[in-house]
Amino acid sequence: MKKFSFLLLSIVTLSGCSSNTSIVNSWRDPDTTVAQEQFKKVLVMALVKDEASRRIAENRIAANHPVFRTSYQFLNETTKQLTKEQKLKILQDENFDGVVTLRLVSKEKETTYVPGTYTGMYYGGFDGMYTGVYGYGFGNWYGMYSPDFYEPGYYQETTSYMVETNIFSLKENKLIWTGTTESQNVTDLGQTVDAIMQAVVKEMKKDGSLPPK
Incomplete structure (x- = not known):
């Protein structure tokens, strides 16, 4: 089994998927799978405004294996004014062949009444x-x-976070997998990132992007 595929599958093995996080929708490139790419160096990029949250999320994923590298080491304040082409060249010069991005799509609050x-x-x-x-x-x-x-009954407020996870092949210069997860009642960002990755891997196994076992 390919290194990157094994790594992603091991994330699921380490701990069960949080019941507060689930896949909403996903898409995969019909001609390319994650397993076929044989990624050797993957950039992890959390697209959030808060720098602290960005580092927590990227560090959480990067800690799983040396194949993952945090984006803040390469794309930060010193590269902020560079063009898209210049930033891409940095990644190419560093021999990255894959990119995983996490982007907060929306944050919604819902109030429901729990009857007595x-x-x-x-x-x-x-x-x-x-x-x-x-x-x-x-x-x-x-x-x-x-x-x-x-x-007695009471009102309960639930906050839902919609996060989009994308996997790009830099060798093919294209998106090969994307999925949106919904996480509720987030209290720990690191654990939520784990749950998102677990839900993503589970879905990729389901759609054939990764081997089922």
């Missing part, structure tokens, strides 16, 4: 244990059961 729930307690009690309750006024009855009888 009743417990199994009810006015007649269980098996006649509380038969004396029938003689009580409502105040006494409610005072006995209210702590366990009803859990």
Whole structure:
């Protein structure tokens, strides 16, 4: 199995995919697969405005294997004013043959109402244990059961992050795979990056970009 393919598959093996991250859609080049490319040096680029988040995301992926290199080492403030062609030449001179990019497409908040729930307690009690309750006024009855009888509803806010992952072949100078993932309730950026990569690899195995095993 090719080095890059094995590396991506190993990401899935290391830990299970987070239930908070899932693939929304994907596309692969019908003529080229990731497994066929035999990448030897891959640039990892997180396209986010925050430099700290960029470094966390790129470092997380690059830590998996030496084949990955962080983009901030090569494309940073010192190369900001260069043209697209000049930046591409830097990568070619450094012998990169592949690029993986992660881009935040959107961030959406949704508020939903979670209705209240009743417990199994009810006015007649269980098996006649509380038969004396029938003689009580409502105040006494409610005072006995209210702590366990009803859990009130509440509003819950969920934040969803849509992230686009692209894989480019610099040898072919084209996009060979792209997919969008949705992650909810993100609390740790590093773990979310892991989950995105796991979801991406799972989808590539499904669409034939990587061997199924």
